[in-house]
Amino acid sequence: MGVTFAMNSWVRNAARRAAGLAGGVLGMLALAFTGAALAGTGQPSPWQINLQGAASPVMESIHSFHFFLLVIIVAVVLLVLALLVVVMVRFNEKANPVPSRTTHHTMIEVAWTVVPVLILVAIAIPSFRLLFLQLDLPKADITVKVTGHQWYWSYEYPDNGAFSFDSLMVPEADLKPGQPRLLAVDNDVVVPVNKIVRIQVTAADVIHSFALPSFGVKIDALPGRLNESWFQATKEGIYYGQCSELCGKDHAFMPIAIRVVSEAEFAAWVETAKQEFAGAPAPARVAQGDVAGVAAR
Ligand SMILES: [Cu+2]
Numbered sequence: 001m002g003v004t005f006a007m008n009s010w011v012r013n014a015a016r017r018a019a020g021l022a023g024g025v026l027g028m029l030a031l032a033f034t035g036a037a038l039a040g041t042g043q044p045s046p047w048q049i050n051l052q053g054a055a056s057p058v059m060e061s062i063h064s065f066h067f068f069l070l071v072i073i074v075a076v077v078l079l080v081l082a083l084l085v086v087v088m089v090r091f092n093e094k095a096n097p098v099p100s101r102t103t104h105h106t107m108i109e110v111a112w113t114v115v116p117v118l119i120l121v122a123i124a125i126p127s128f129r130l131l132f133l134q135l136d137l138p139k140a141d142i143t144v145k146v147t148g149h150q151w152y153w154s155y156e157y158p159d160n161g162a163f164s165f166d167s168l169m170v171p172e173a174d175l176k177p178g179q180p181r182l183l184a185v186d187n188d189v190v191v192p193v194n195k196i197v198r199i200q201v202t203a204a205d206v207i208h209s210f211a212l213p214s215f216g217v218k219i220d221a222l223p224g225r226l227n228e229s230w231f232q233a234t235k236e237g238i239y240y241g242q243c244s245e246l247c248g249k250d251h252a253f254m255p256i257a258i259r260v261v262s263e264a265e266f267a268a269w270v271e272t273a274k275q276e277f278a279g280a281p282a283p284a285r286v287a288q289g290d291v292a293g294v295a296a297r
Pocket of ligand 1: 251
């Protein structure tokens, strides 16, 4: 019981200074966070240091959760830093030539066990809530089936006439003005704004991963399996993603482009797409072949 944790004035002042510093750092982080969140929705932006801007309820929740974690970790780091400084200044050989021989302090030991547990529980609750939000599918307005191939994506619209098409990256030499390098594709996926889009994701050859940062979607595309997720795009515009599972030599060259349009524009696009993509090989058949292959094994 000999540990002297008396709050003398030096420690009290240091604590006050640390609290001021923590407030300042948190303020700066909040500023950086809002600044970064305003920029770069739909695609990465130069010097981006934060997550891409949110364009779906799930991504908004990911942003809040991310910021919540940032606050906790900054507080923990500052507390540990303050304790280290106190130890270095107050208990170095010169300041404290005869060290205490105390080895245990029940209250402190209970506290440094219980406090981290409480922090973890505080993190776990919103974390599980977020997982459920991502994977517990609401009633969908439309379904898009996504199949990953080496090295492009193909899409099928089972609710809208079951047409399907392949979507390949636009090579750098063919980019039109405004098309981002390594992200633009020849055939965008088109979906209506504010509608709940269920995506069913599979692969025809190796494992890929369908990832769209602004919608908070990242789900593996596995041969012989059908994974599901969803998004609800809240803003019209074009949103880019990339394959996020190392799938071979052109892994970096199979981007995803989703164009979010009004309901009327979507209906018009469906009509032209039905004709444009009539007779295109259905990627579903490839995937079903894989499913049958797995079942037969
Ligand atoms: Cu891939």
